[in-house]
Amino acid sequence: MPTPKNARRDRAEDRRRQLIAAAAALFADRGFPHVAVSDIAARAGVSTPTVYRHFTDKQALLFAATQGGVDTFEQLTEEALRTEAGRPQPDPARAVVTAATTLSVADPGATSLWRWTGQHLSDEQDREVVRRTRTVLRRWAAAIAESRPDLSERESMYLAGATLSVAGSLLARTPKNDRVVVEATVQQLIWRLLDLHPASAPPLPEPISPADTDGGRRDEILDAAARLFADHGFPGTGMDEIGAAVGITGPSVYRHFPSKDAILVAIGQRSALRLEAGALAAAMRTSGPAEQLDALVDSYVQNITGAPDLLVALTSGYALDGDPSGTELLASQRRYVNRWIELLAAARPELSAQTAALTVRAVLAIVNDAVRMPRSTPQPEFAARMAYLMKGLLDS
Structure with missing residues (x-):
């Protein structure tokens, strides 16, 4: 029979596991920024102060949940x-x-x-x-x-x-x-x-997307902000840091963008335009869905490895939840993915609609995950090998 001290320790461990499970489910469903400690407490059926008796803050819960996955x-x-x-x-x-x-x-x-x-x-x-x-x-x-x-x-x-x-x-x-x-x-x-x-991955062709805009102060700010958001996260980057990165004061950034959210929207829009340009070029320069899909792979890999915009749009879009601009960016991302699914279904008619969609999600995940691993992307062969693996799964 457990001693009272051991029983208390066991109850505390059980409560920790309960809170971690509740936090993991909520973080996975809503995203970390949209979950409050009170939400975790309610999910676990305890009071908010009970959570703080076991974890110092929400980040400590995230780390515990993440470690549990590992x-x-x-x-x-x-x-x-x-x-x-x-x-x-x-x-x-x-x-x-x-x-x-x-x-x-x-x-x-x-x-x-x-x-x-x-x-x-x-x-x-x-x-x-x-x-x-x-x-x-x-x-x-x-x-x-x-x-x-x-x-x-x-x-x-x-x-x-x-x-x-x-x-x-x-x-x-x-x-x-x-x-x-x-x-x-x-x-x-x-x-x-x-x-x-x-x-055996062949080298990637020259980018098919057209060049960006004239590179004025606005684009300098977007370039700097995208790098900072990618390195430190959207919440961990302030307007002062963005301004310093381009040699101006934080308040001067407001002459070009009314808020940090507006900068994130502009980064997402710029990324979406690049993807759309690549998709249009692929449609014009190829014949048949299989060739077009191959060209889309090349364009996507070049976009996500060549600049941080696309990765930032994918990982920080949660910050625009409820913002009409954020809703439209999400819709454009879905339309873009649906284009892949439609092309794969046309190139491989033996696939069910569900299998085509699952395959595209898996293909995109390969490079989306890999670009977040800092030791991989500097390798000169990285982009070509990503495209090769993606095409291998598409079998297009």
Whole structure:
């Protein structure tokens, strides 16, 4: 029978787990900035002061929830790569597929958290999450290399990271009654990935999007703000920092933009225009849906790796919730993705509408996730290999 001291400790641990689970579900559903500590308390069925007895603030809860997702990542990987007798799995690549699929099914909300919430963690917390994630990805990469000895270590890491992105992109917001279909799609896409050879990626063609505007003060501000938002997050960047980055005072920025939100809107609009220009150029310069889809891949990769605008629009759009401009930006993003889905359905008519949509989401997740890993993007071959992996999944 537990002693009173042990019983209190057990109750405290149970309460912490309850609060972490409630926070993880809310963060994954609404996004970190749109969840208050009182919301977490209500979800867990406790008072707000009770939350503060266990966690110093909302960020501490986010870190705990994110770490919980990484815990699951580590545990499932260990289980998949070892037999019941403790020996290595005879088919390590299959073990990676099992681990990736099981991870998404087991804890899709937490999986989404540790893939996308780095900008809301402290630098130290984010480094810890990245370190632990990379450690497990190296195990995946080693397992892939064991089945594919023709791959270099870097190629295996590319495939491991892409595998994680595919698994995490599809199941997090999928209705439970569709899980069987989605799980099968995940596995098919991952097996297709594991047959690819990233070192064979051809170089990307010259960008098909037209040049940007004249580069006046307004664009200088947008360029600086996009870099700062990408590096420090939208909440962590002030108008003074934006002004300093272009050699003017913070108040001077207001001569060009009435608010920080307006700067974010302009970054999103500029990004949307670049994507639209790339899509129109692809339609004019190609014949047939398969070629057009290939050109869209090239354009998208060039946009997201060439400037921070697109990544900022994807990761900071939550700040415009309720803003009509933000609603329109979200609608334009959806229209753009739907164009991909329609082209894939036309290029591969054997796919169901659901499978075409799932495939496009997985394809975009590969590069969307990878650009957030700071050690990857400086590599000169990065963009070409991203496009190669994406086209390999589209099989266009």
